[in-house]
Amino acid sequence: MALEFLGTDYGGWLVDLDLIPENSIVISAGVGEDISFDLELIKRKSCHIIGIDPTPKSHRFIENQPQLGNFELIKKALDDSNNNIIEIYKNKNLDHVSESILPHHASVKNFDYYLTETVSLPILFEKYDNVSLVKMDIEGSEYKVLNSLKVVPPSVRQICVEFHHFCSNYSLDDTKRLIEHLKKLGFSKCVQNKKDSWAELTFIRKGQGG
Numbered sequence: 590m591a592l593e594f595l596g597t598d599y600g601g602w603l604v605d606l607d608l609i610p611e612n613s614i615v616i617s618a619g620v621g622e623d624i625s626f627d628l629e630l631i632k633r634k635s636c637h638i639i640g641i642d643p644t645p646k647s648h649r650f651i652e653n654q655p656q657l658g659n660f661e662l663i664k665k666a667l668d669d670s671n672n673n674i675i676e677i678y679k680n681k682n683l684d685h686v687s688e689s690i691l692p693h694h695a696s697v698k699n700f701d702y703y704l705t706e707t708v709s710l711p712i713l714f715e716k717y718d719n720v721s722l723v724k725m726d727i728e729g730s731e732y733k734v735l736n737s738l739k740v741v742p743p744s745v746r747q748i749c750v751e752f753h754h755f756c757s758n759y760s761l762d763d764t765k766r767l768i769e770h771l772k773k774l775g776f777s778k779c780v781q782n783k784k785d786s787w788a789e790l791t792f793i794r795k796g797q798g799g
Contacts, residue, residue: 596626608746619726643705668707669737689728
């Protein structure tokens with residue numbers, strides 16, 4: 590394996606570069622205001638990034654990036670359903686970008702929300718060929734999204750996930766159950782992005798090089 594940490598300490602991820610083909614597509618859900626990981630993938634592997642984020646602050650950030658090539662932004666929330674309208678709860682701190690579908694998320698105001706449209710991974714897998722990696726930092730939505738997955742295209746060799754059991758009513762046991770679910774989908778290797786942390790994990794699909 591060619592494990593390497595790409596991006597800033599805040600927005601970066603540990604990935605196996607050997608499992609990311611040149612010019613492949615990366616689904617990057619939860620764009621926020623740090624695309625250092627995405628930019629490294631564009632620079633190193635000429636990846637085409639499909640960024641997904643429902644938050645207006647993130648939209649403004651991306652729109653203000655000069656000459657941002659190989660990056661497509663979908664202004665929706667990644668969810669287990671497609672074309673639904675859901676509530677997004679706003680962050681308590683106006684300086685922060687993270688928002689959540691979970692009213693019990695520790696960072697949000699459970700009375701202040703806006704509506705947004707959803708998109709699902711199966712729909713994205715149908716639309717985009719040659720997806721090599723899925724990254725999601727989606728503030729608690731990962732539990733619904735991953736639990737709903739029945740199959741993952743063979744081209745997808747890695748999934749990077751930030752789990753939010755530390756700031757929501759999901760528990761570490763919920764996270765461990767999702768890890769077992771991903772193993773059943775073929776992602777047998779699990780790499781911690783930060784030492785002794787169950788929050789940021791990279792899952793690698795078994796097979797040649799994995």
